[in-house]
Amino acid sequence: xxxxxxxxxxxxxxxxxxxxxxGGEKALEWLIRLSGISAILFVLAIFFFIFREALPVxxxxxxxxxxxxxSAEWYPTSSVNVRYGTLALTxxxxxxxxxxxxxxxxxxxxxxxxxSEFSSPRAREALKITIELLAAIPSVVWGFIGLTMMSKLIxxxxxxxxxxxxxxxxxxxxxxxxxxxxxxxxxxxxAVPDSFRxxxxxxxxxxxxxxxxxxxxxxxxxxxxxxxxxxGRAVGETMxxxxxxxxxxxxxxxxxxxxxxxxxxxxAELGEAPVGSDHYRVLFLTGVLLFAITxxxxxxxxxxxxxxxxx
Amino acid sequence: MIFSTSKTNQDHVKxxxxxxxxxxxxxxxxxKKTGKDEVERQVIQIKGSDTMVNLAQAWAEAYALxxxxxxxxxxGGGSGVGIAAxxxxxxxxxxxxxxxxxxxxxxxxxxxxxxxxxxxxxxxALAVYVHKDNPLxxxxxxxxxxxxxxxGDITRWSQLGISLPGGENDEIVRVSRQSSxxxxxxxxxxxxxxxxFKLGSRDMxxxxxxVELVGSTRSAIGYSGMGYANDQVKMLKVxxxxxxxxxxxxxxxxxxxxxxxxxxxQVYTLGTPEGAIKKYLDWILSAQGQAIVEESGYVPLD
Numbered sequence: 001x002x003x004x005x006x007x008x009x010x011x012x013x014x015x016x017x018x019x020x021x022x023g024g025e026k027a028l029e030w031l032i033r034l035s036g037i038s039a040i041l042f043v044l045a046i047f048f049f050i051f052r053e054a055l056p057v058x059x060x061x062x063x064x065x066x067x068x069x070x071s072a073e074w075y076p077t078s079s080v081n082v083r084y085g086t087l088a089l090t091x092x093x094x095x096x097x098x099x100x101x102x103x104x105x106x107x108x109x110x111x112x113x114x115x116s117e118f119s120s121p122r123a124r125e126a127l128k129i130t131i132e133l134l135a136a137i138p139s140v141v142w143g144f145i146g147l148t149m150m151s152k153l154i155x156x157x158x159x160x161x162x163x164x165x166x167x168x169x170x171x172x173x174x175x176x177x178x179x180x181x182x183x184x185x186x187x188x189x190x191a192v193p194d195s196f197r198x199x200x201x202x203x204x205x206x207x208x209x210x211x212x213x214x215x216x217x218x219x220x221x222x223x224x225x226x227x228x229x230x231x232g233r234a235v236g237e238t239m240x241x242x243x244x245x246x247x248x249x250x251x252x253x254x255x256x257x258x259x260x261x262x263x264x265x266x267x268a269e270l271g272e273a274p275v276g277s278d279h280y281r282v283l284f285l286t287g288v289l290l291f292a293i294t295x296x297x298x299x300x301x302x303x304x305x306x307x308x309x310x311x
Numbered sequence: 312m313i314f315s316t317s318k319t320n321q322d323h324v325k326x327x328x329x330x331x332x333x334x335x336x337x338x339x340x341x342x343k344k345t346g347k348d349e350v351e352r353q354v355i356q357i358k359g360s361d362t363m364v365n366l367a368q369a370w371a372e373a374y375a376l377x378x379x380x381x382x383x384x385x386x387g388g389g390s391g392v393g394i395a396a397x398x399x400x401x402x403x404x405x406x407x408x409x410x411x412x413x414x415x416x417x418x419x420x421x422x423x424x425x426x427x428x429x430x431x432x433x434x435x436a437l438a439v440y441v442h443k444d445n446p447l448x449x450x451x452x453x454x455x456x457x458x459x460x461x462x463g464d465i466t467r468w469s470q471l472g473i474s475l476p477g478g479e480n481d482e483i484v485r486v487s488r489q490s491s492x493x494x495x496x497x498x499x500x501x502x503x504x505x506x507x508f509k510l511g512s513r514d515m516x517x518x519x520x521x522v523e524l525v526g527s528t529r530s531a532i533g534y535s536g537m538g539y540a541n542d543q544v545k546m547l548k549v550x551x552x553x554x555x556x557x558x559x560x561x562x563x564x565x566x567x568x569x570x571x572x573x574x575x576x577q578v579y580t581l582g583t584p585e586g587a588i589k590k591y592l593d594w595i596l597s598a599q600g601q602a603i604v605e606e607s608g609y610v611p612l613d
Contacts, residue, residue: 077490
């Protein structure tokens with residue numbers, strides 16, 4: 001090992017530290033820097049990769065972008081007339097997400113308000129741990145619950161012919177989004193300064209008036225961000241919806257119809273599509289579409305959170 | 312190198328050394344990992360048809376007792392998935408309930424330089440399933456076409472002259488397969504005459520799921536391999552045209568080819584099989600392997 005000459009003026013200034021410690025520190029500093037940059041690199045690389053796989057089909061004569069976006073006819077392997085229309089799939093994704101949010105937002109925000117404002121410290125700890133556990137359940141387990149238990153309940157109570165449908169997927173996704181909405185919503189409510197609460201109580205507000213008139217308006221950005229992250233979770237979820245929604249390509253007319261989502265479609269079909277075929281590239285284009293949707297949701301959430309931090 | 316301006320040259324040297332040493336360490340670690348080759352048991356990977364996944368699993372389990380030096384790993388996904396994996400050369404054998412297409416054979420040759428070879432290992436009757444309470448006994452190919460194809464206009468059981476017990480759900484719930492399935496392609500070719508499926512069918516990811524969904528849904532109709540029948544469902548007799556005698560999907564009717572939706576089950580290898588793979592294939596085609604075909608609910612070779 002080349003140990004530097006300790007008579008060198010540069011070393012004499014800080015001879016108390018060994019050269020290994022200094023070198024190690026520099027290496028570590030670089031490693032951490034690299035980790036920080038890698039997040040950006042990965043996002044760019046992923047975007048570059050899916051776009052590169054998808055791009056050639058955009059210039060193919062057999063493909064039209066308007067059909068891709070606005071036709072409900074998805075026949076990727078037809079032997080007479082291949083059609084790549086994703087409208088039914090996009091609407092499937094939107095419908096499942098919307099239904100999930102209709103269920104998850106009241107429960108999520110209600111949970112956040114209860115934990116942050118009403119519960120005793122002991123109950124709060126217990127609830128927070130339980131909710132974190134809920135967030136840790138793998139999505140395939142949720143899908144399994146949807147496929148077996150939930151579908152039977154739906155058939156029994158709604159009279160639907162098939163239990164794997166929009167309602168099933170919506171409930172499962174709602175259960176998956178609630179923990180995210182609760183934990184971020186609770187953080188947002190906690191970030192409201194206590195002086196707000198004290199002022200409200202001093203003015204004679206009841207607990208409910210305090211929440212409704214003071215805390216909700218003050219934390220609205222954070223709560224909105226919580227909801228948007230929940231939406232992002234629901235849009236991107238694959239396994240659970242693949243198992244719970246019935247996997248039928250159709251524009252849903254009611255909550256008891258089976259649907260197929262964009263993510264589930266990619267998961268089910270990518271394995272068979274020959275690499276480099278039109279079908280393969282269109283599935284990657286579906287990936288670009290999904291990326292665009294979740295990216296928009298996440299960026300919106302990000303801007304909202306940033307607005308909320310400034311306050 | 313721009314992050315610190317107060318650095319001296321010697322700091323650079325130190326950093327370089329630290330980086331060099333840690334890189335070397337990483338390489339040594341990697342070398343250790345890859346250098347340790349395990350040559351204990353030979354593994355044969357077989358992937359593909361969902362129709363055949365139970366059969367392939369039964370073969371693998373029985374073969375473990377025959378040849379203890381070989382592990383057979385089985386996975387499903389659909390005939391298309393197995394064939395795609397074989398064309399990439401990532402598996403040893405593909406199981407398929409349909410024949411390999413010309414372009415798939417070409418792509419396999421292009422990727423691996425070997426020509427896929429086909430071995431017929433048994434037969435299956437593609438059965439049409441309804442719920443056990445459904446009064447229907449028999450269906451014609453034309454009726455199936457009108458129920459499942461894009462332009463077909465049968466959507467209600469009453470159009471077939473049937474009223475379901477309870478009578479509340481007259482709409483036919485179509486249960487189909489995902490498009491990577493060989494069963495899906497066989498049905499499209501032989502029932503729909505290559506026309507497209509009507510959208511809105513429940514596309515299940517496995518042969519067993521089809522039968523299970525039909526078994527739990529009174530108004531459903533679906534198709535799957537005969538090996539998946541259970542006591543919640545009924546296999547319909549199939550007639551080529553209305554008025555002709557309906558033929559049940561039985562072993563005898565499949566063997567004498569009178570059942571209209573009989574098909575062969577095959578296994579593909581890359582090039583002429585050798586060594587352990589050849590031994591395994593020979594065993595599958597032997598009396599012992601064929602007995603397992605029958606036990607799994609399919610039809611052995613004559």
